[in-house]
Structure formats: structure tokens, C-alpha cells
Amino acid sequence: MKALGPIPSAFSADADGRLLIGGRTADHWTAEARGTPLFVYDRAMIVAQAERFRAAFPGEVALHYAVKANPFAPLLETMAELVDGFDVASAGELGKVAHLGRPVSFAGPGKRDFELEAAMRAGVTINLESEGEAERALAIAASEGLTARLAVRVNPPFGLKGSGQKMGGLASPFGVDHDRVPALIRRIVEAGADWQGLHIYAGSQALKSEALIDVQHETIGLAAAIAESAGLAPPNVNLGGGFGIPYFGKDEPLDVEAVGRALGRALADRPEILAGTQFAIELGRWLVGEAGVYLTRIVDRKVSRGRTFLVTDGGLQHQLAASGNFGQLLRRNYPVAIASRFAAGAEEEVTVAGCLCTPLDLLADEAMLPKAEVGDLVAVFCAGAYGLTASPTAFLSQPMAREILA
Numbered sequence: 001m002k003a004l005g006p007i008p009s010a011f012s013a014d015a016d017g018r019l020l021i022g023g024r025t026a027d028h029w030t031a032e033a034r035g036t037p038l039f040v041y042d043r044a045m046i047v048a049q050a051e052r053f054r055a056a057f058p059g060e061v062a063l064h065y066a067v068k069a070n071p072f073a074p075l076l077e078t079m080a081e082l083v084d085g086f087d088v089a090s091a092g093e094l095g096k097v098a099h100l101g102r103p104v105s106f107a108g109p110g111k112r113d114f115e116l117e118a119a120m121r122a123g124v125t126i127n128l129e130s131e132g133e134a135e136r137a138l139a140i141a142a143s144e145g146l147t148a149r150l151a152v153r154v155n156p157p158f159g160l161k162g163s164g165q166k167m168g169g170l171a172s173p174f175g176v177d178h179d180r181v182p183a184l185i186r187r188i189v190e191a192g193a194d195w196q197g198l199h200i201y202a203g204s205q206a207l208k209s210e211a212l213i214d215v216q217h218e219t220i221g222l223a224a225a226i227a228e229s230a231g232l233a234p235p236n237v238n239l240g241g242g243f244g245i246p247y248f249g250k251d252e253p254l255d256v257e258a259v260g261r262a263l264g265r266a267l268a269d270r271p272e273i274l275a276g277t278q279f280a281i282e283l284g285r286w287l288v289g290e291a292g293v294y295l296t297r298i299v300d301r302k303v304s305r306g307r308t309f310l311v312t313d314g315g316l317q318h319q320l321a322a323s324g325n326f327g328q329l330l331r332r333n334y335p336v337a338i339a340s341r342f343a344a345g346a347e348e349e350v351t352v353a354g355c356l357c358t359p360l361d362l363l364a365d366e367a368m369l370p371k372a373e374v375g376d377l378v379a380v381f382c383a384g385a386y387g388l389t390a391s392p393t394a395f396l397s398q399p400m401a402r403e404i405l406a
């Protein structure tokens with residue numbers, strides 16, 4: 001038997017023991033969407049997370065949404081009401097938020113000239129990843145007669161400890177090495193660009209508040225040191241994000257309130273050169289990850305050499321991370337349940353497989369679940385971030401998953 005991850009506590013059952021998402025059963029949503037597999041995103045949970053952030057953090061800290069976590073259009077419309085800005089990582093993502101009327105910033109390596117130009121025309125802040133990108137942006141601004149709103153993304157000398165993906169303190173395709181940033185700031189200001197400040201992102205999926213508190217402290221110190229060296233105060237400092245959610249058996253949720261209190265103290269004591277700076281935090285996973293449920297229907301129930309398999313109409317083509325193949329070193333089970341028997345106790349050990357012809361396509365391995373039959377719905381939780389658009393949807397030419405905002 002292998003443990004299942006923790007089901008987010010906001011989910012509950014109706015009087016018949018069926019899983020409720022946004023106050024309705026899983027069957028209601030699959031009927032509404034006319035089929036499975038289906039991602040359901042619970043709007044109220046997303047609103048609650050944003051409100052929790054606002055209550056925990058000083059009012060002067062802006063909240064941005066990192067679009068790559070989940071770019072589903074109705075979800076982005078909800079986000080536009082909840083956050084102060086969008087962070088995009090491609091011209092394609094920019095196209096999904098440009099009409100929503102919120103400030104946008106654009107980070108990411110390998111921005112092509114057409115993307116830099118589209119960003120400038122849309123008034124987007126470009127987070128520069130290198131000196132070469134800065135020169136291309138300045139050249140486009142000059143030739144097209146556009147104002148370049150440029151911030152410098154810093155490759156910091158430190159990383160976010162205990163985070164899923166360590167970034168920072170390393171050679172990196174992201175950002176400009178911190179010791180070269182002051183010279184680049186002077187270059188873009190002298191070239192007439194509208195310098196917007198600094199962007200410092202040190203990692204992702206942190207569950208330990210102490211790690212985030214430390215990295216935010218270091219980030220403020222680094223921003224001040226760069227500003228002193230450049231002789232210019234940054235209008236904005238994006239402190240990054242990296243807030244994690246629990247996916248696996250022993251994961252403990254992040255104490256966001258502790259991070260917010262510590263940031264309040266750090267900003268109150270900040271160096272003089274940052275006195276007029278506007279700070280932002282950019283979050284993807286923490287805002288939307290727990291609000292998503294992936295629903296997939298059991299097509300076959302079979303026993304092979306003593307093991308029971310529930311074979312579903314979904315799989316890693318929609319939910320790669322739950323299969324353990326998206327950046328995990330060791331395959332562990334996401335939180336999974338049988339939707340129609342959400343309140344029932346575990347009765348049997350099963351392996352939940354997808355419908356792809358690869359042994360990698362597992363949604364739960366040797367997990368204890370209530371007895372399920374062909375036609376029942378399996379619910380995979382924590383599917384709101386890095387789900388459908390972070391999965392190889394073209395693999396095996398299976399139908400695309402549906403999505404709905406509940």
C-alpha cells in the first residue's frame with residue numbers, strides 16, 4: 001500500500017456521501033460539460049485564497065497571478081478581479097490577458113523580437129533576461145518609435161531552500177547575474193527606456209515559511225544593494241513567489257500568515273533607497289492549485305496477478321504531474337478519491353491507470369480506496385495548476401480534456 005496525498009480541506013461530501021465541488025456533485029459537472037475527462041476549478045476556493053493573501057500581507061504589497069499555472073479563460077477573468085497584475089511568459093499568454101485591463105509583466109527566456117514588440121505595443125513591462133535581450137528591446141523601441149518599459153530580472157546569488165525547483169545561486173537561463181545588473185540598469189536608462197525596476201524569483205513550491213521569509217529578506221537586501229550600486233531607486237521590485245501547496249502524504253501546508261507578518265516587518269525596516277518602491281509577489285500554484293479537480297471515468301476494472309486496476313478515460317496526457325513525470329524524482333500519489341463514494345472508508349488496494357499505452361500512465365499506485373466500478377468517477381485533486389497546459393495533450397491522439405469554472 002502507498003499513501004495518498006492530502007485532499008484539500010475545503011472539499012466535502014453531500015448527504016449521500018458524494019464529493020461536492022462548488023456545492024455540486026462531480027456528476028453534475030460532467031453532465032454540464034457533456035463528458036469526461038474534465039477539469040473543474042472551484043471559483044470560491046480561488047477567491048478565498050486571494051482573500052487570505054490580502055489578509056496576511058501588508059496592503060502595499062501587490063499580488064500578481066502567474067498565468068502559466070492555469071490560463072483557462074474564465075479563470076483569468078476571475079483573476080482579473082482578484083489580483084493587481086498578470087505575469088506572462090510568452091506573447092501567447094499576453095494575448096490571453098491583454099483585454100482584461102490589468103497591468104502585465106513579461107518574463108521568460110528566449111523572447112523573440114515579435115514578442116518584444118507586441119509587449120511594447122501593449123504597454124507591458126518586459127523583465128529582461130540578458131544583456132542581449134536588452135539590446136534587442138532597445139533596438140526595436142528605437143526603430144518602431146515605442147517606449148520600452150523595462151525591468152531587469154536578477155539571477156540572485158541565493159536560492160529558495162527546500163523548494164521543488166531550486167533557482168538562483170546557479171548558472172541560469174533566467175535573469176542577469178546579480179553583479180552585472182547595475183551596469184545594465186545604467187545602460188537602459190541612458191538609452192532612454194522607462195526603467196521599471198527589478199524582478200527576483202528564487203524558486204517554487206516551498207512549504208516552509210522560514211525558507212520564504214529568508215529568501216524575501218535576502219531579496220530586499222539584494223535589491224537595495226543593486227540600487228545603491230546603480231545609483232537609482234527602483235520604482236518596482238517583484239519579490240517572486242514560490243508559495244507551495246501540499247501534494248503528498250507528509251506535506252504540511254505553508255503558513256502564509258507567518259510569511260506575511262515577516263514581510264511586513266522587513267518592509268517597515270527596509271533600506272532608505274527602497275522607501276518609494278512598490279513591491280509585488282507573483283503566485284500561480286498557491287492561488288489556483290488546490291481549487292482544481294480532474295475527473296476521469298472508470299472504463300475497465302481488471303485484476304492482473306493479484307493486483308486490481310481501475311482503468312480510466314484520462315491520464316498523463318492531461319495531468320502529467322499526477323503521474324509523477326513532471327519534475328518529481330520519485331513517483332508519489334497525489335490526493336485521489338472515488339467521487340461518488342467520497343465519504344466512504346477505504347476498502348481495497350487499487351492502481352488507477354490512464355488509457356495510454358505506457359506504464360508511466362498511473363494516476364494512483366497501490367492506493368487504498370472505496371470499492372469502485374466501471375462508470376464511477378475518479379477525482380484527482382490539486383489539479384488547478386500545471387495540469388492541462390503542462391501535459392502532453394497530443395500524446396496518443398486522445399480527446400482533449402474539458403474544463404469548467406464552478
Ligand SMILES: *Cc1c(COP(=O)(O)O)cnc(C)c1O
Pocket residue numbers: 066068069087107201203204205240241242243282283284285286385
Ligand atoms: C512559474 C513562475 C511563477 C509561478 O510559480 P508558482 O510556483 O506557480 O507560484 C512565478 N514567477 C515566475 C517568474 C515564474 O516563472
